[in-house]
Amino acid sequence: MTTRINTFLLDVGQVLVALDYPAALRSVMRYTQLPGEEISKRMSGNQAVLLYESGKLPTQKFYEITCRLLEMQVSLEDFKRGWGDMFALQTPEGQCISATLFRELKRSYRVVALSNTNEMHWEYLESVFPLIHEFDDYILSFRVGTMKPDPVIYRAALNCAGCAPAEAFFIDDLPVNIQAAEELGIKGILYQGEAQLRADLLRLGLLEPTARL
Structure with missing residues (x-):
């Protein structure tokens, strides 16, 4: 160079x-009756994720949209904790x-x-x-x-x-x-x-x- x-x-x-998608999925399943396959399908087409990561949606709005999409009954604080489960802090x-x-x-x-x-x-x-x-x-x-x-x-x-x-x-x-x-x-x-x-x-x-x- x-x-x-x-x-x-x-x-x-x-x-x-590291990212742990199965752990994040398990967290979501605690708050909805939807099966894992359906959750993954709905989230893969969820434009709100891209808008949220681009700073175009506030956290409260993203939480509301995602709860409706996944038919979740969960408080914002529990939602935040579950959202954080995507990270695997202990890895090989x-x-x-x-x-x-x-x-x-x-x-x-x-x-x-x-x-x-x-x-x-x-x-x-x-x-x-x-x-x-x-x-x-x-x-x-x-x-x-x-x-x-x-x-x-x-x-x-x-x-x-x-x-x-x-x-x-x-x-x-x-x-x-x-x-x-x-x-x-x-x-x-x-x-x-x-x-x-x-x-x-x-x-x-x-x-x-x-x-x-």
Whole structure:
């Protein structure tokens, strides 16, 4: 690389924190008579999720829409707790980026969260996942008003970090998001587990060879 990388843009879900969709489904089933298959079907076509993650629906409205859609009888507070069950905070070693590798990156780079997320999920992570507070800054879809792979959110991340596209390195678990970043001149790599990421960063000269997990 001819231009020195000074900023890492990190996705959060499935990169720093694992997602547990079955656990989230079980939480919903506590408050509705609908079978799991029907819940999944209705949620897959629920445009309110995209609007909520884009910051175009307030939490109260999203809660009301989802309760009607899934025929749920649940308080807002219990709904929030169940919504947070999507995150698996205890995962097998190497599935997500560890605190060790995260802090190795922090020693040499500015590290910015670049995540499609929503207000409830983010508030939950802030309350239970201490590492989330160690980012240098945050570009979150519900705050920016749009989601990856929209170029707008990548430009917002570059502006936030104060860097050029060639000075940023993006890690995400979805190929479409990597492609969108690279079309803007941001080097990206698909996350496929911590061991593979470490090997890739060493190969690219972005991590010290002496670093250990």
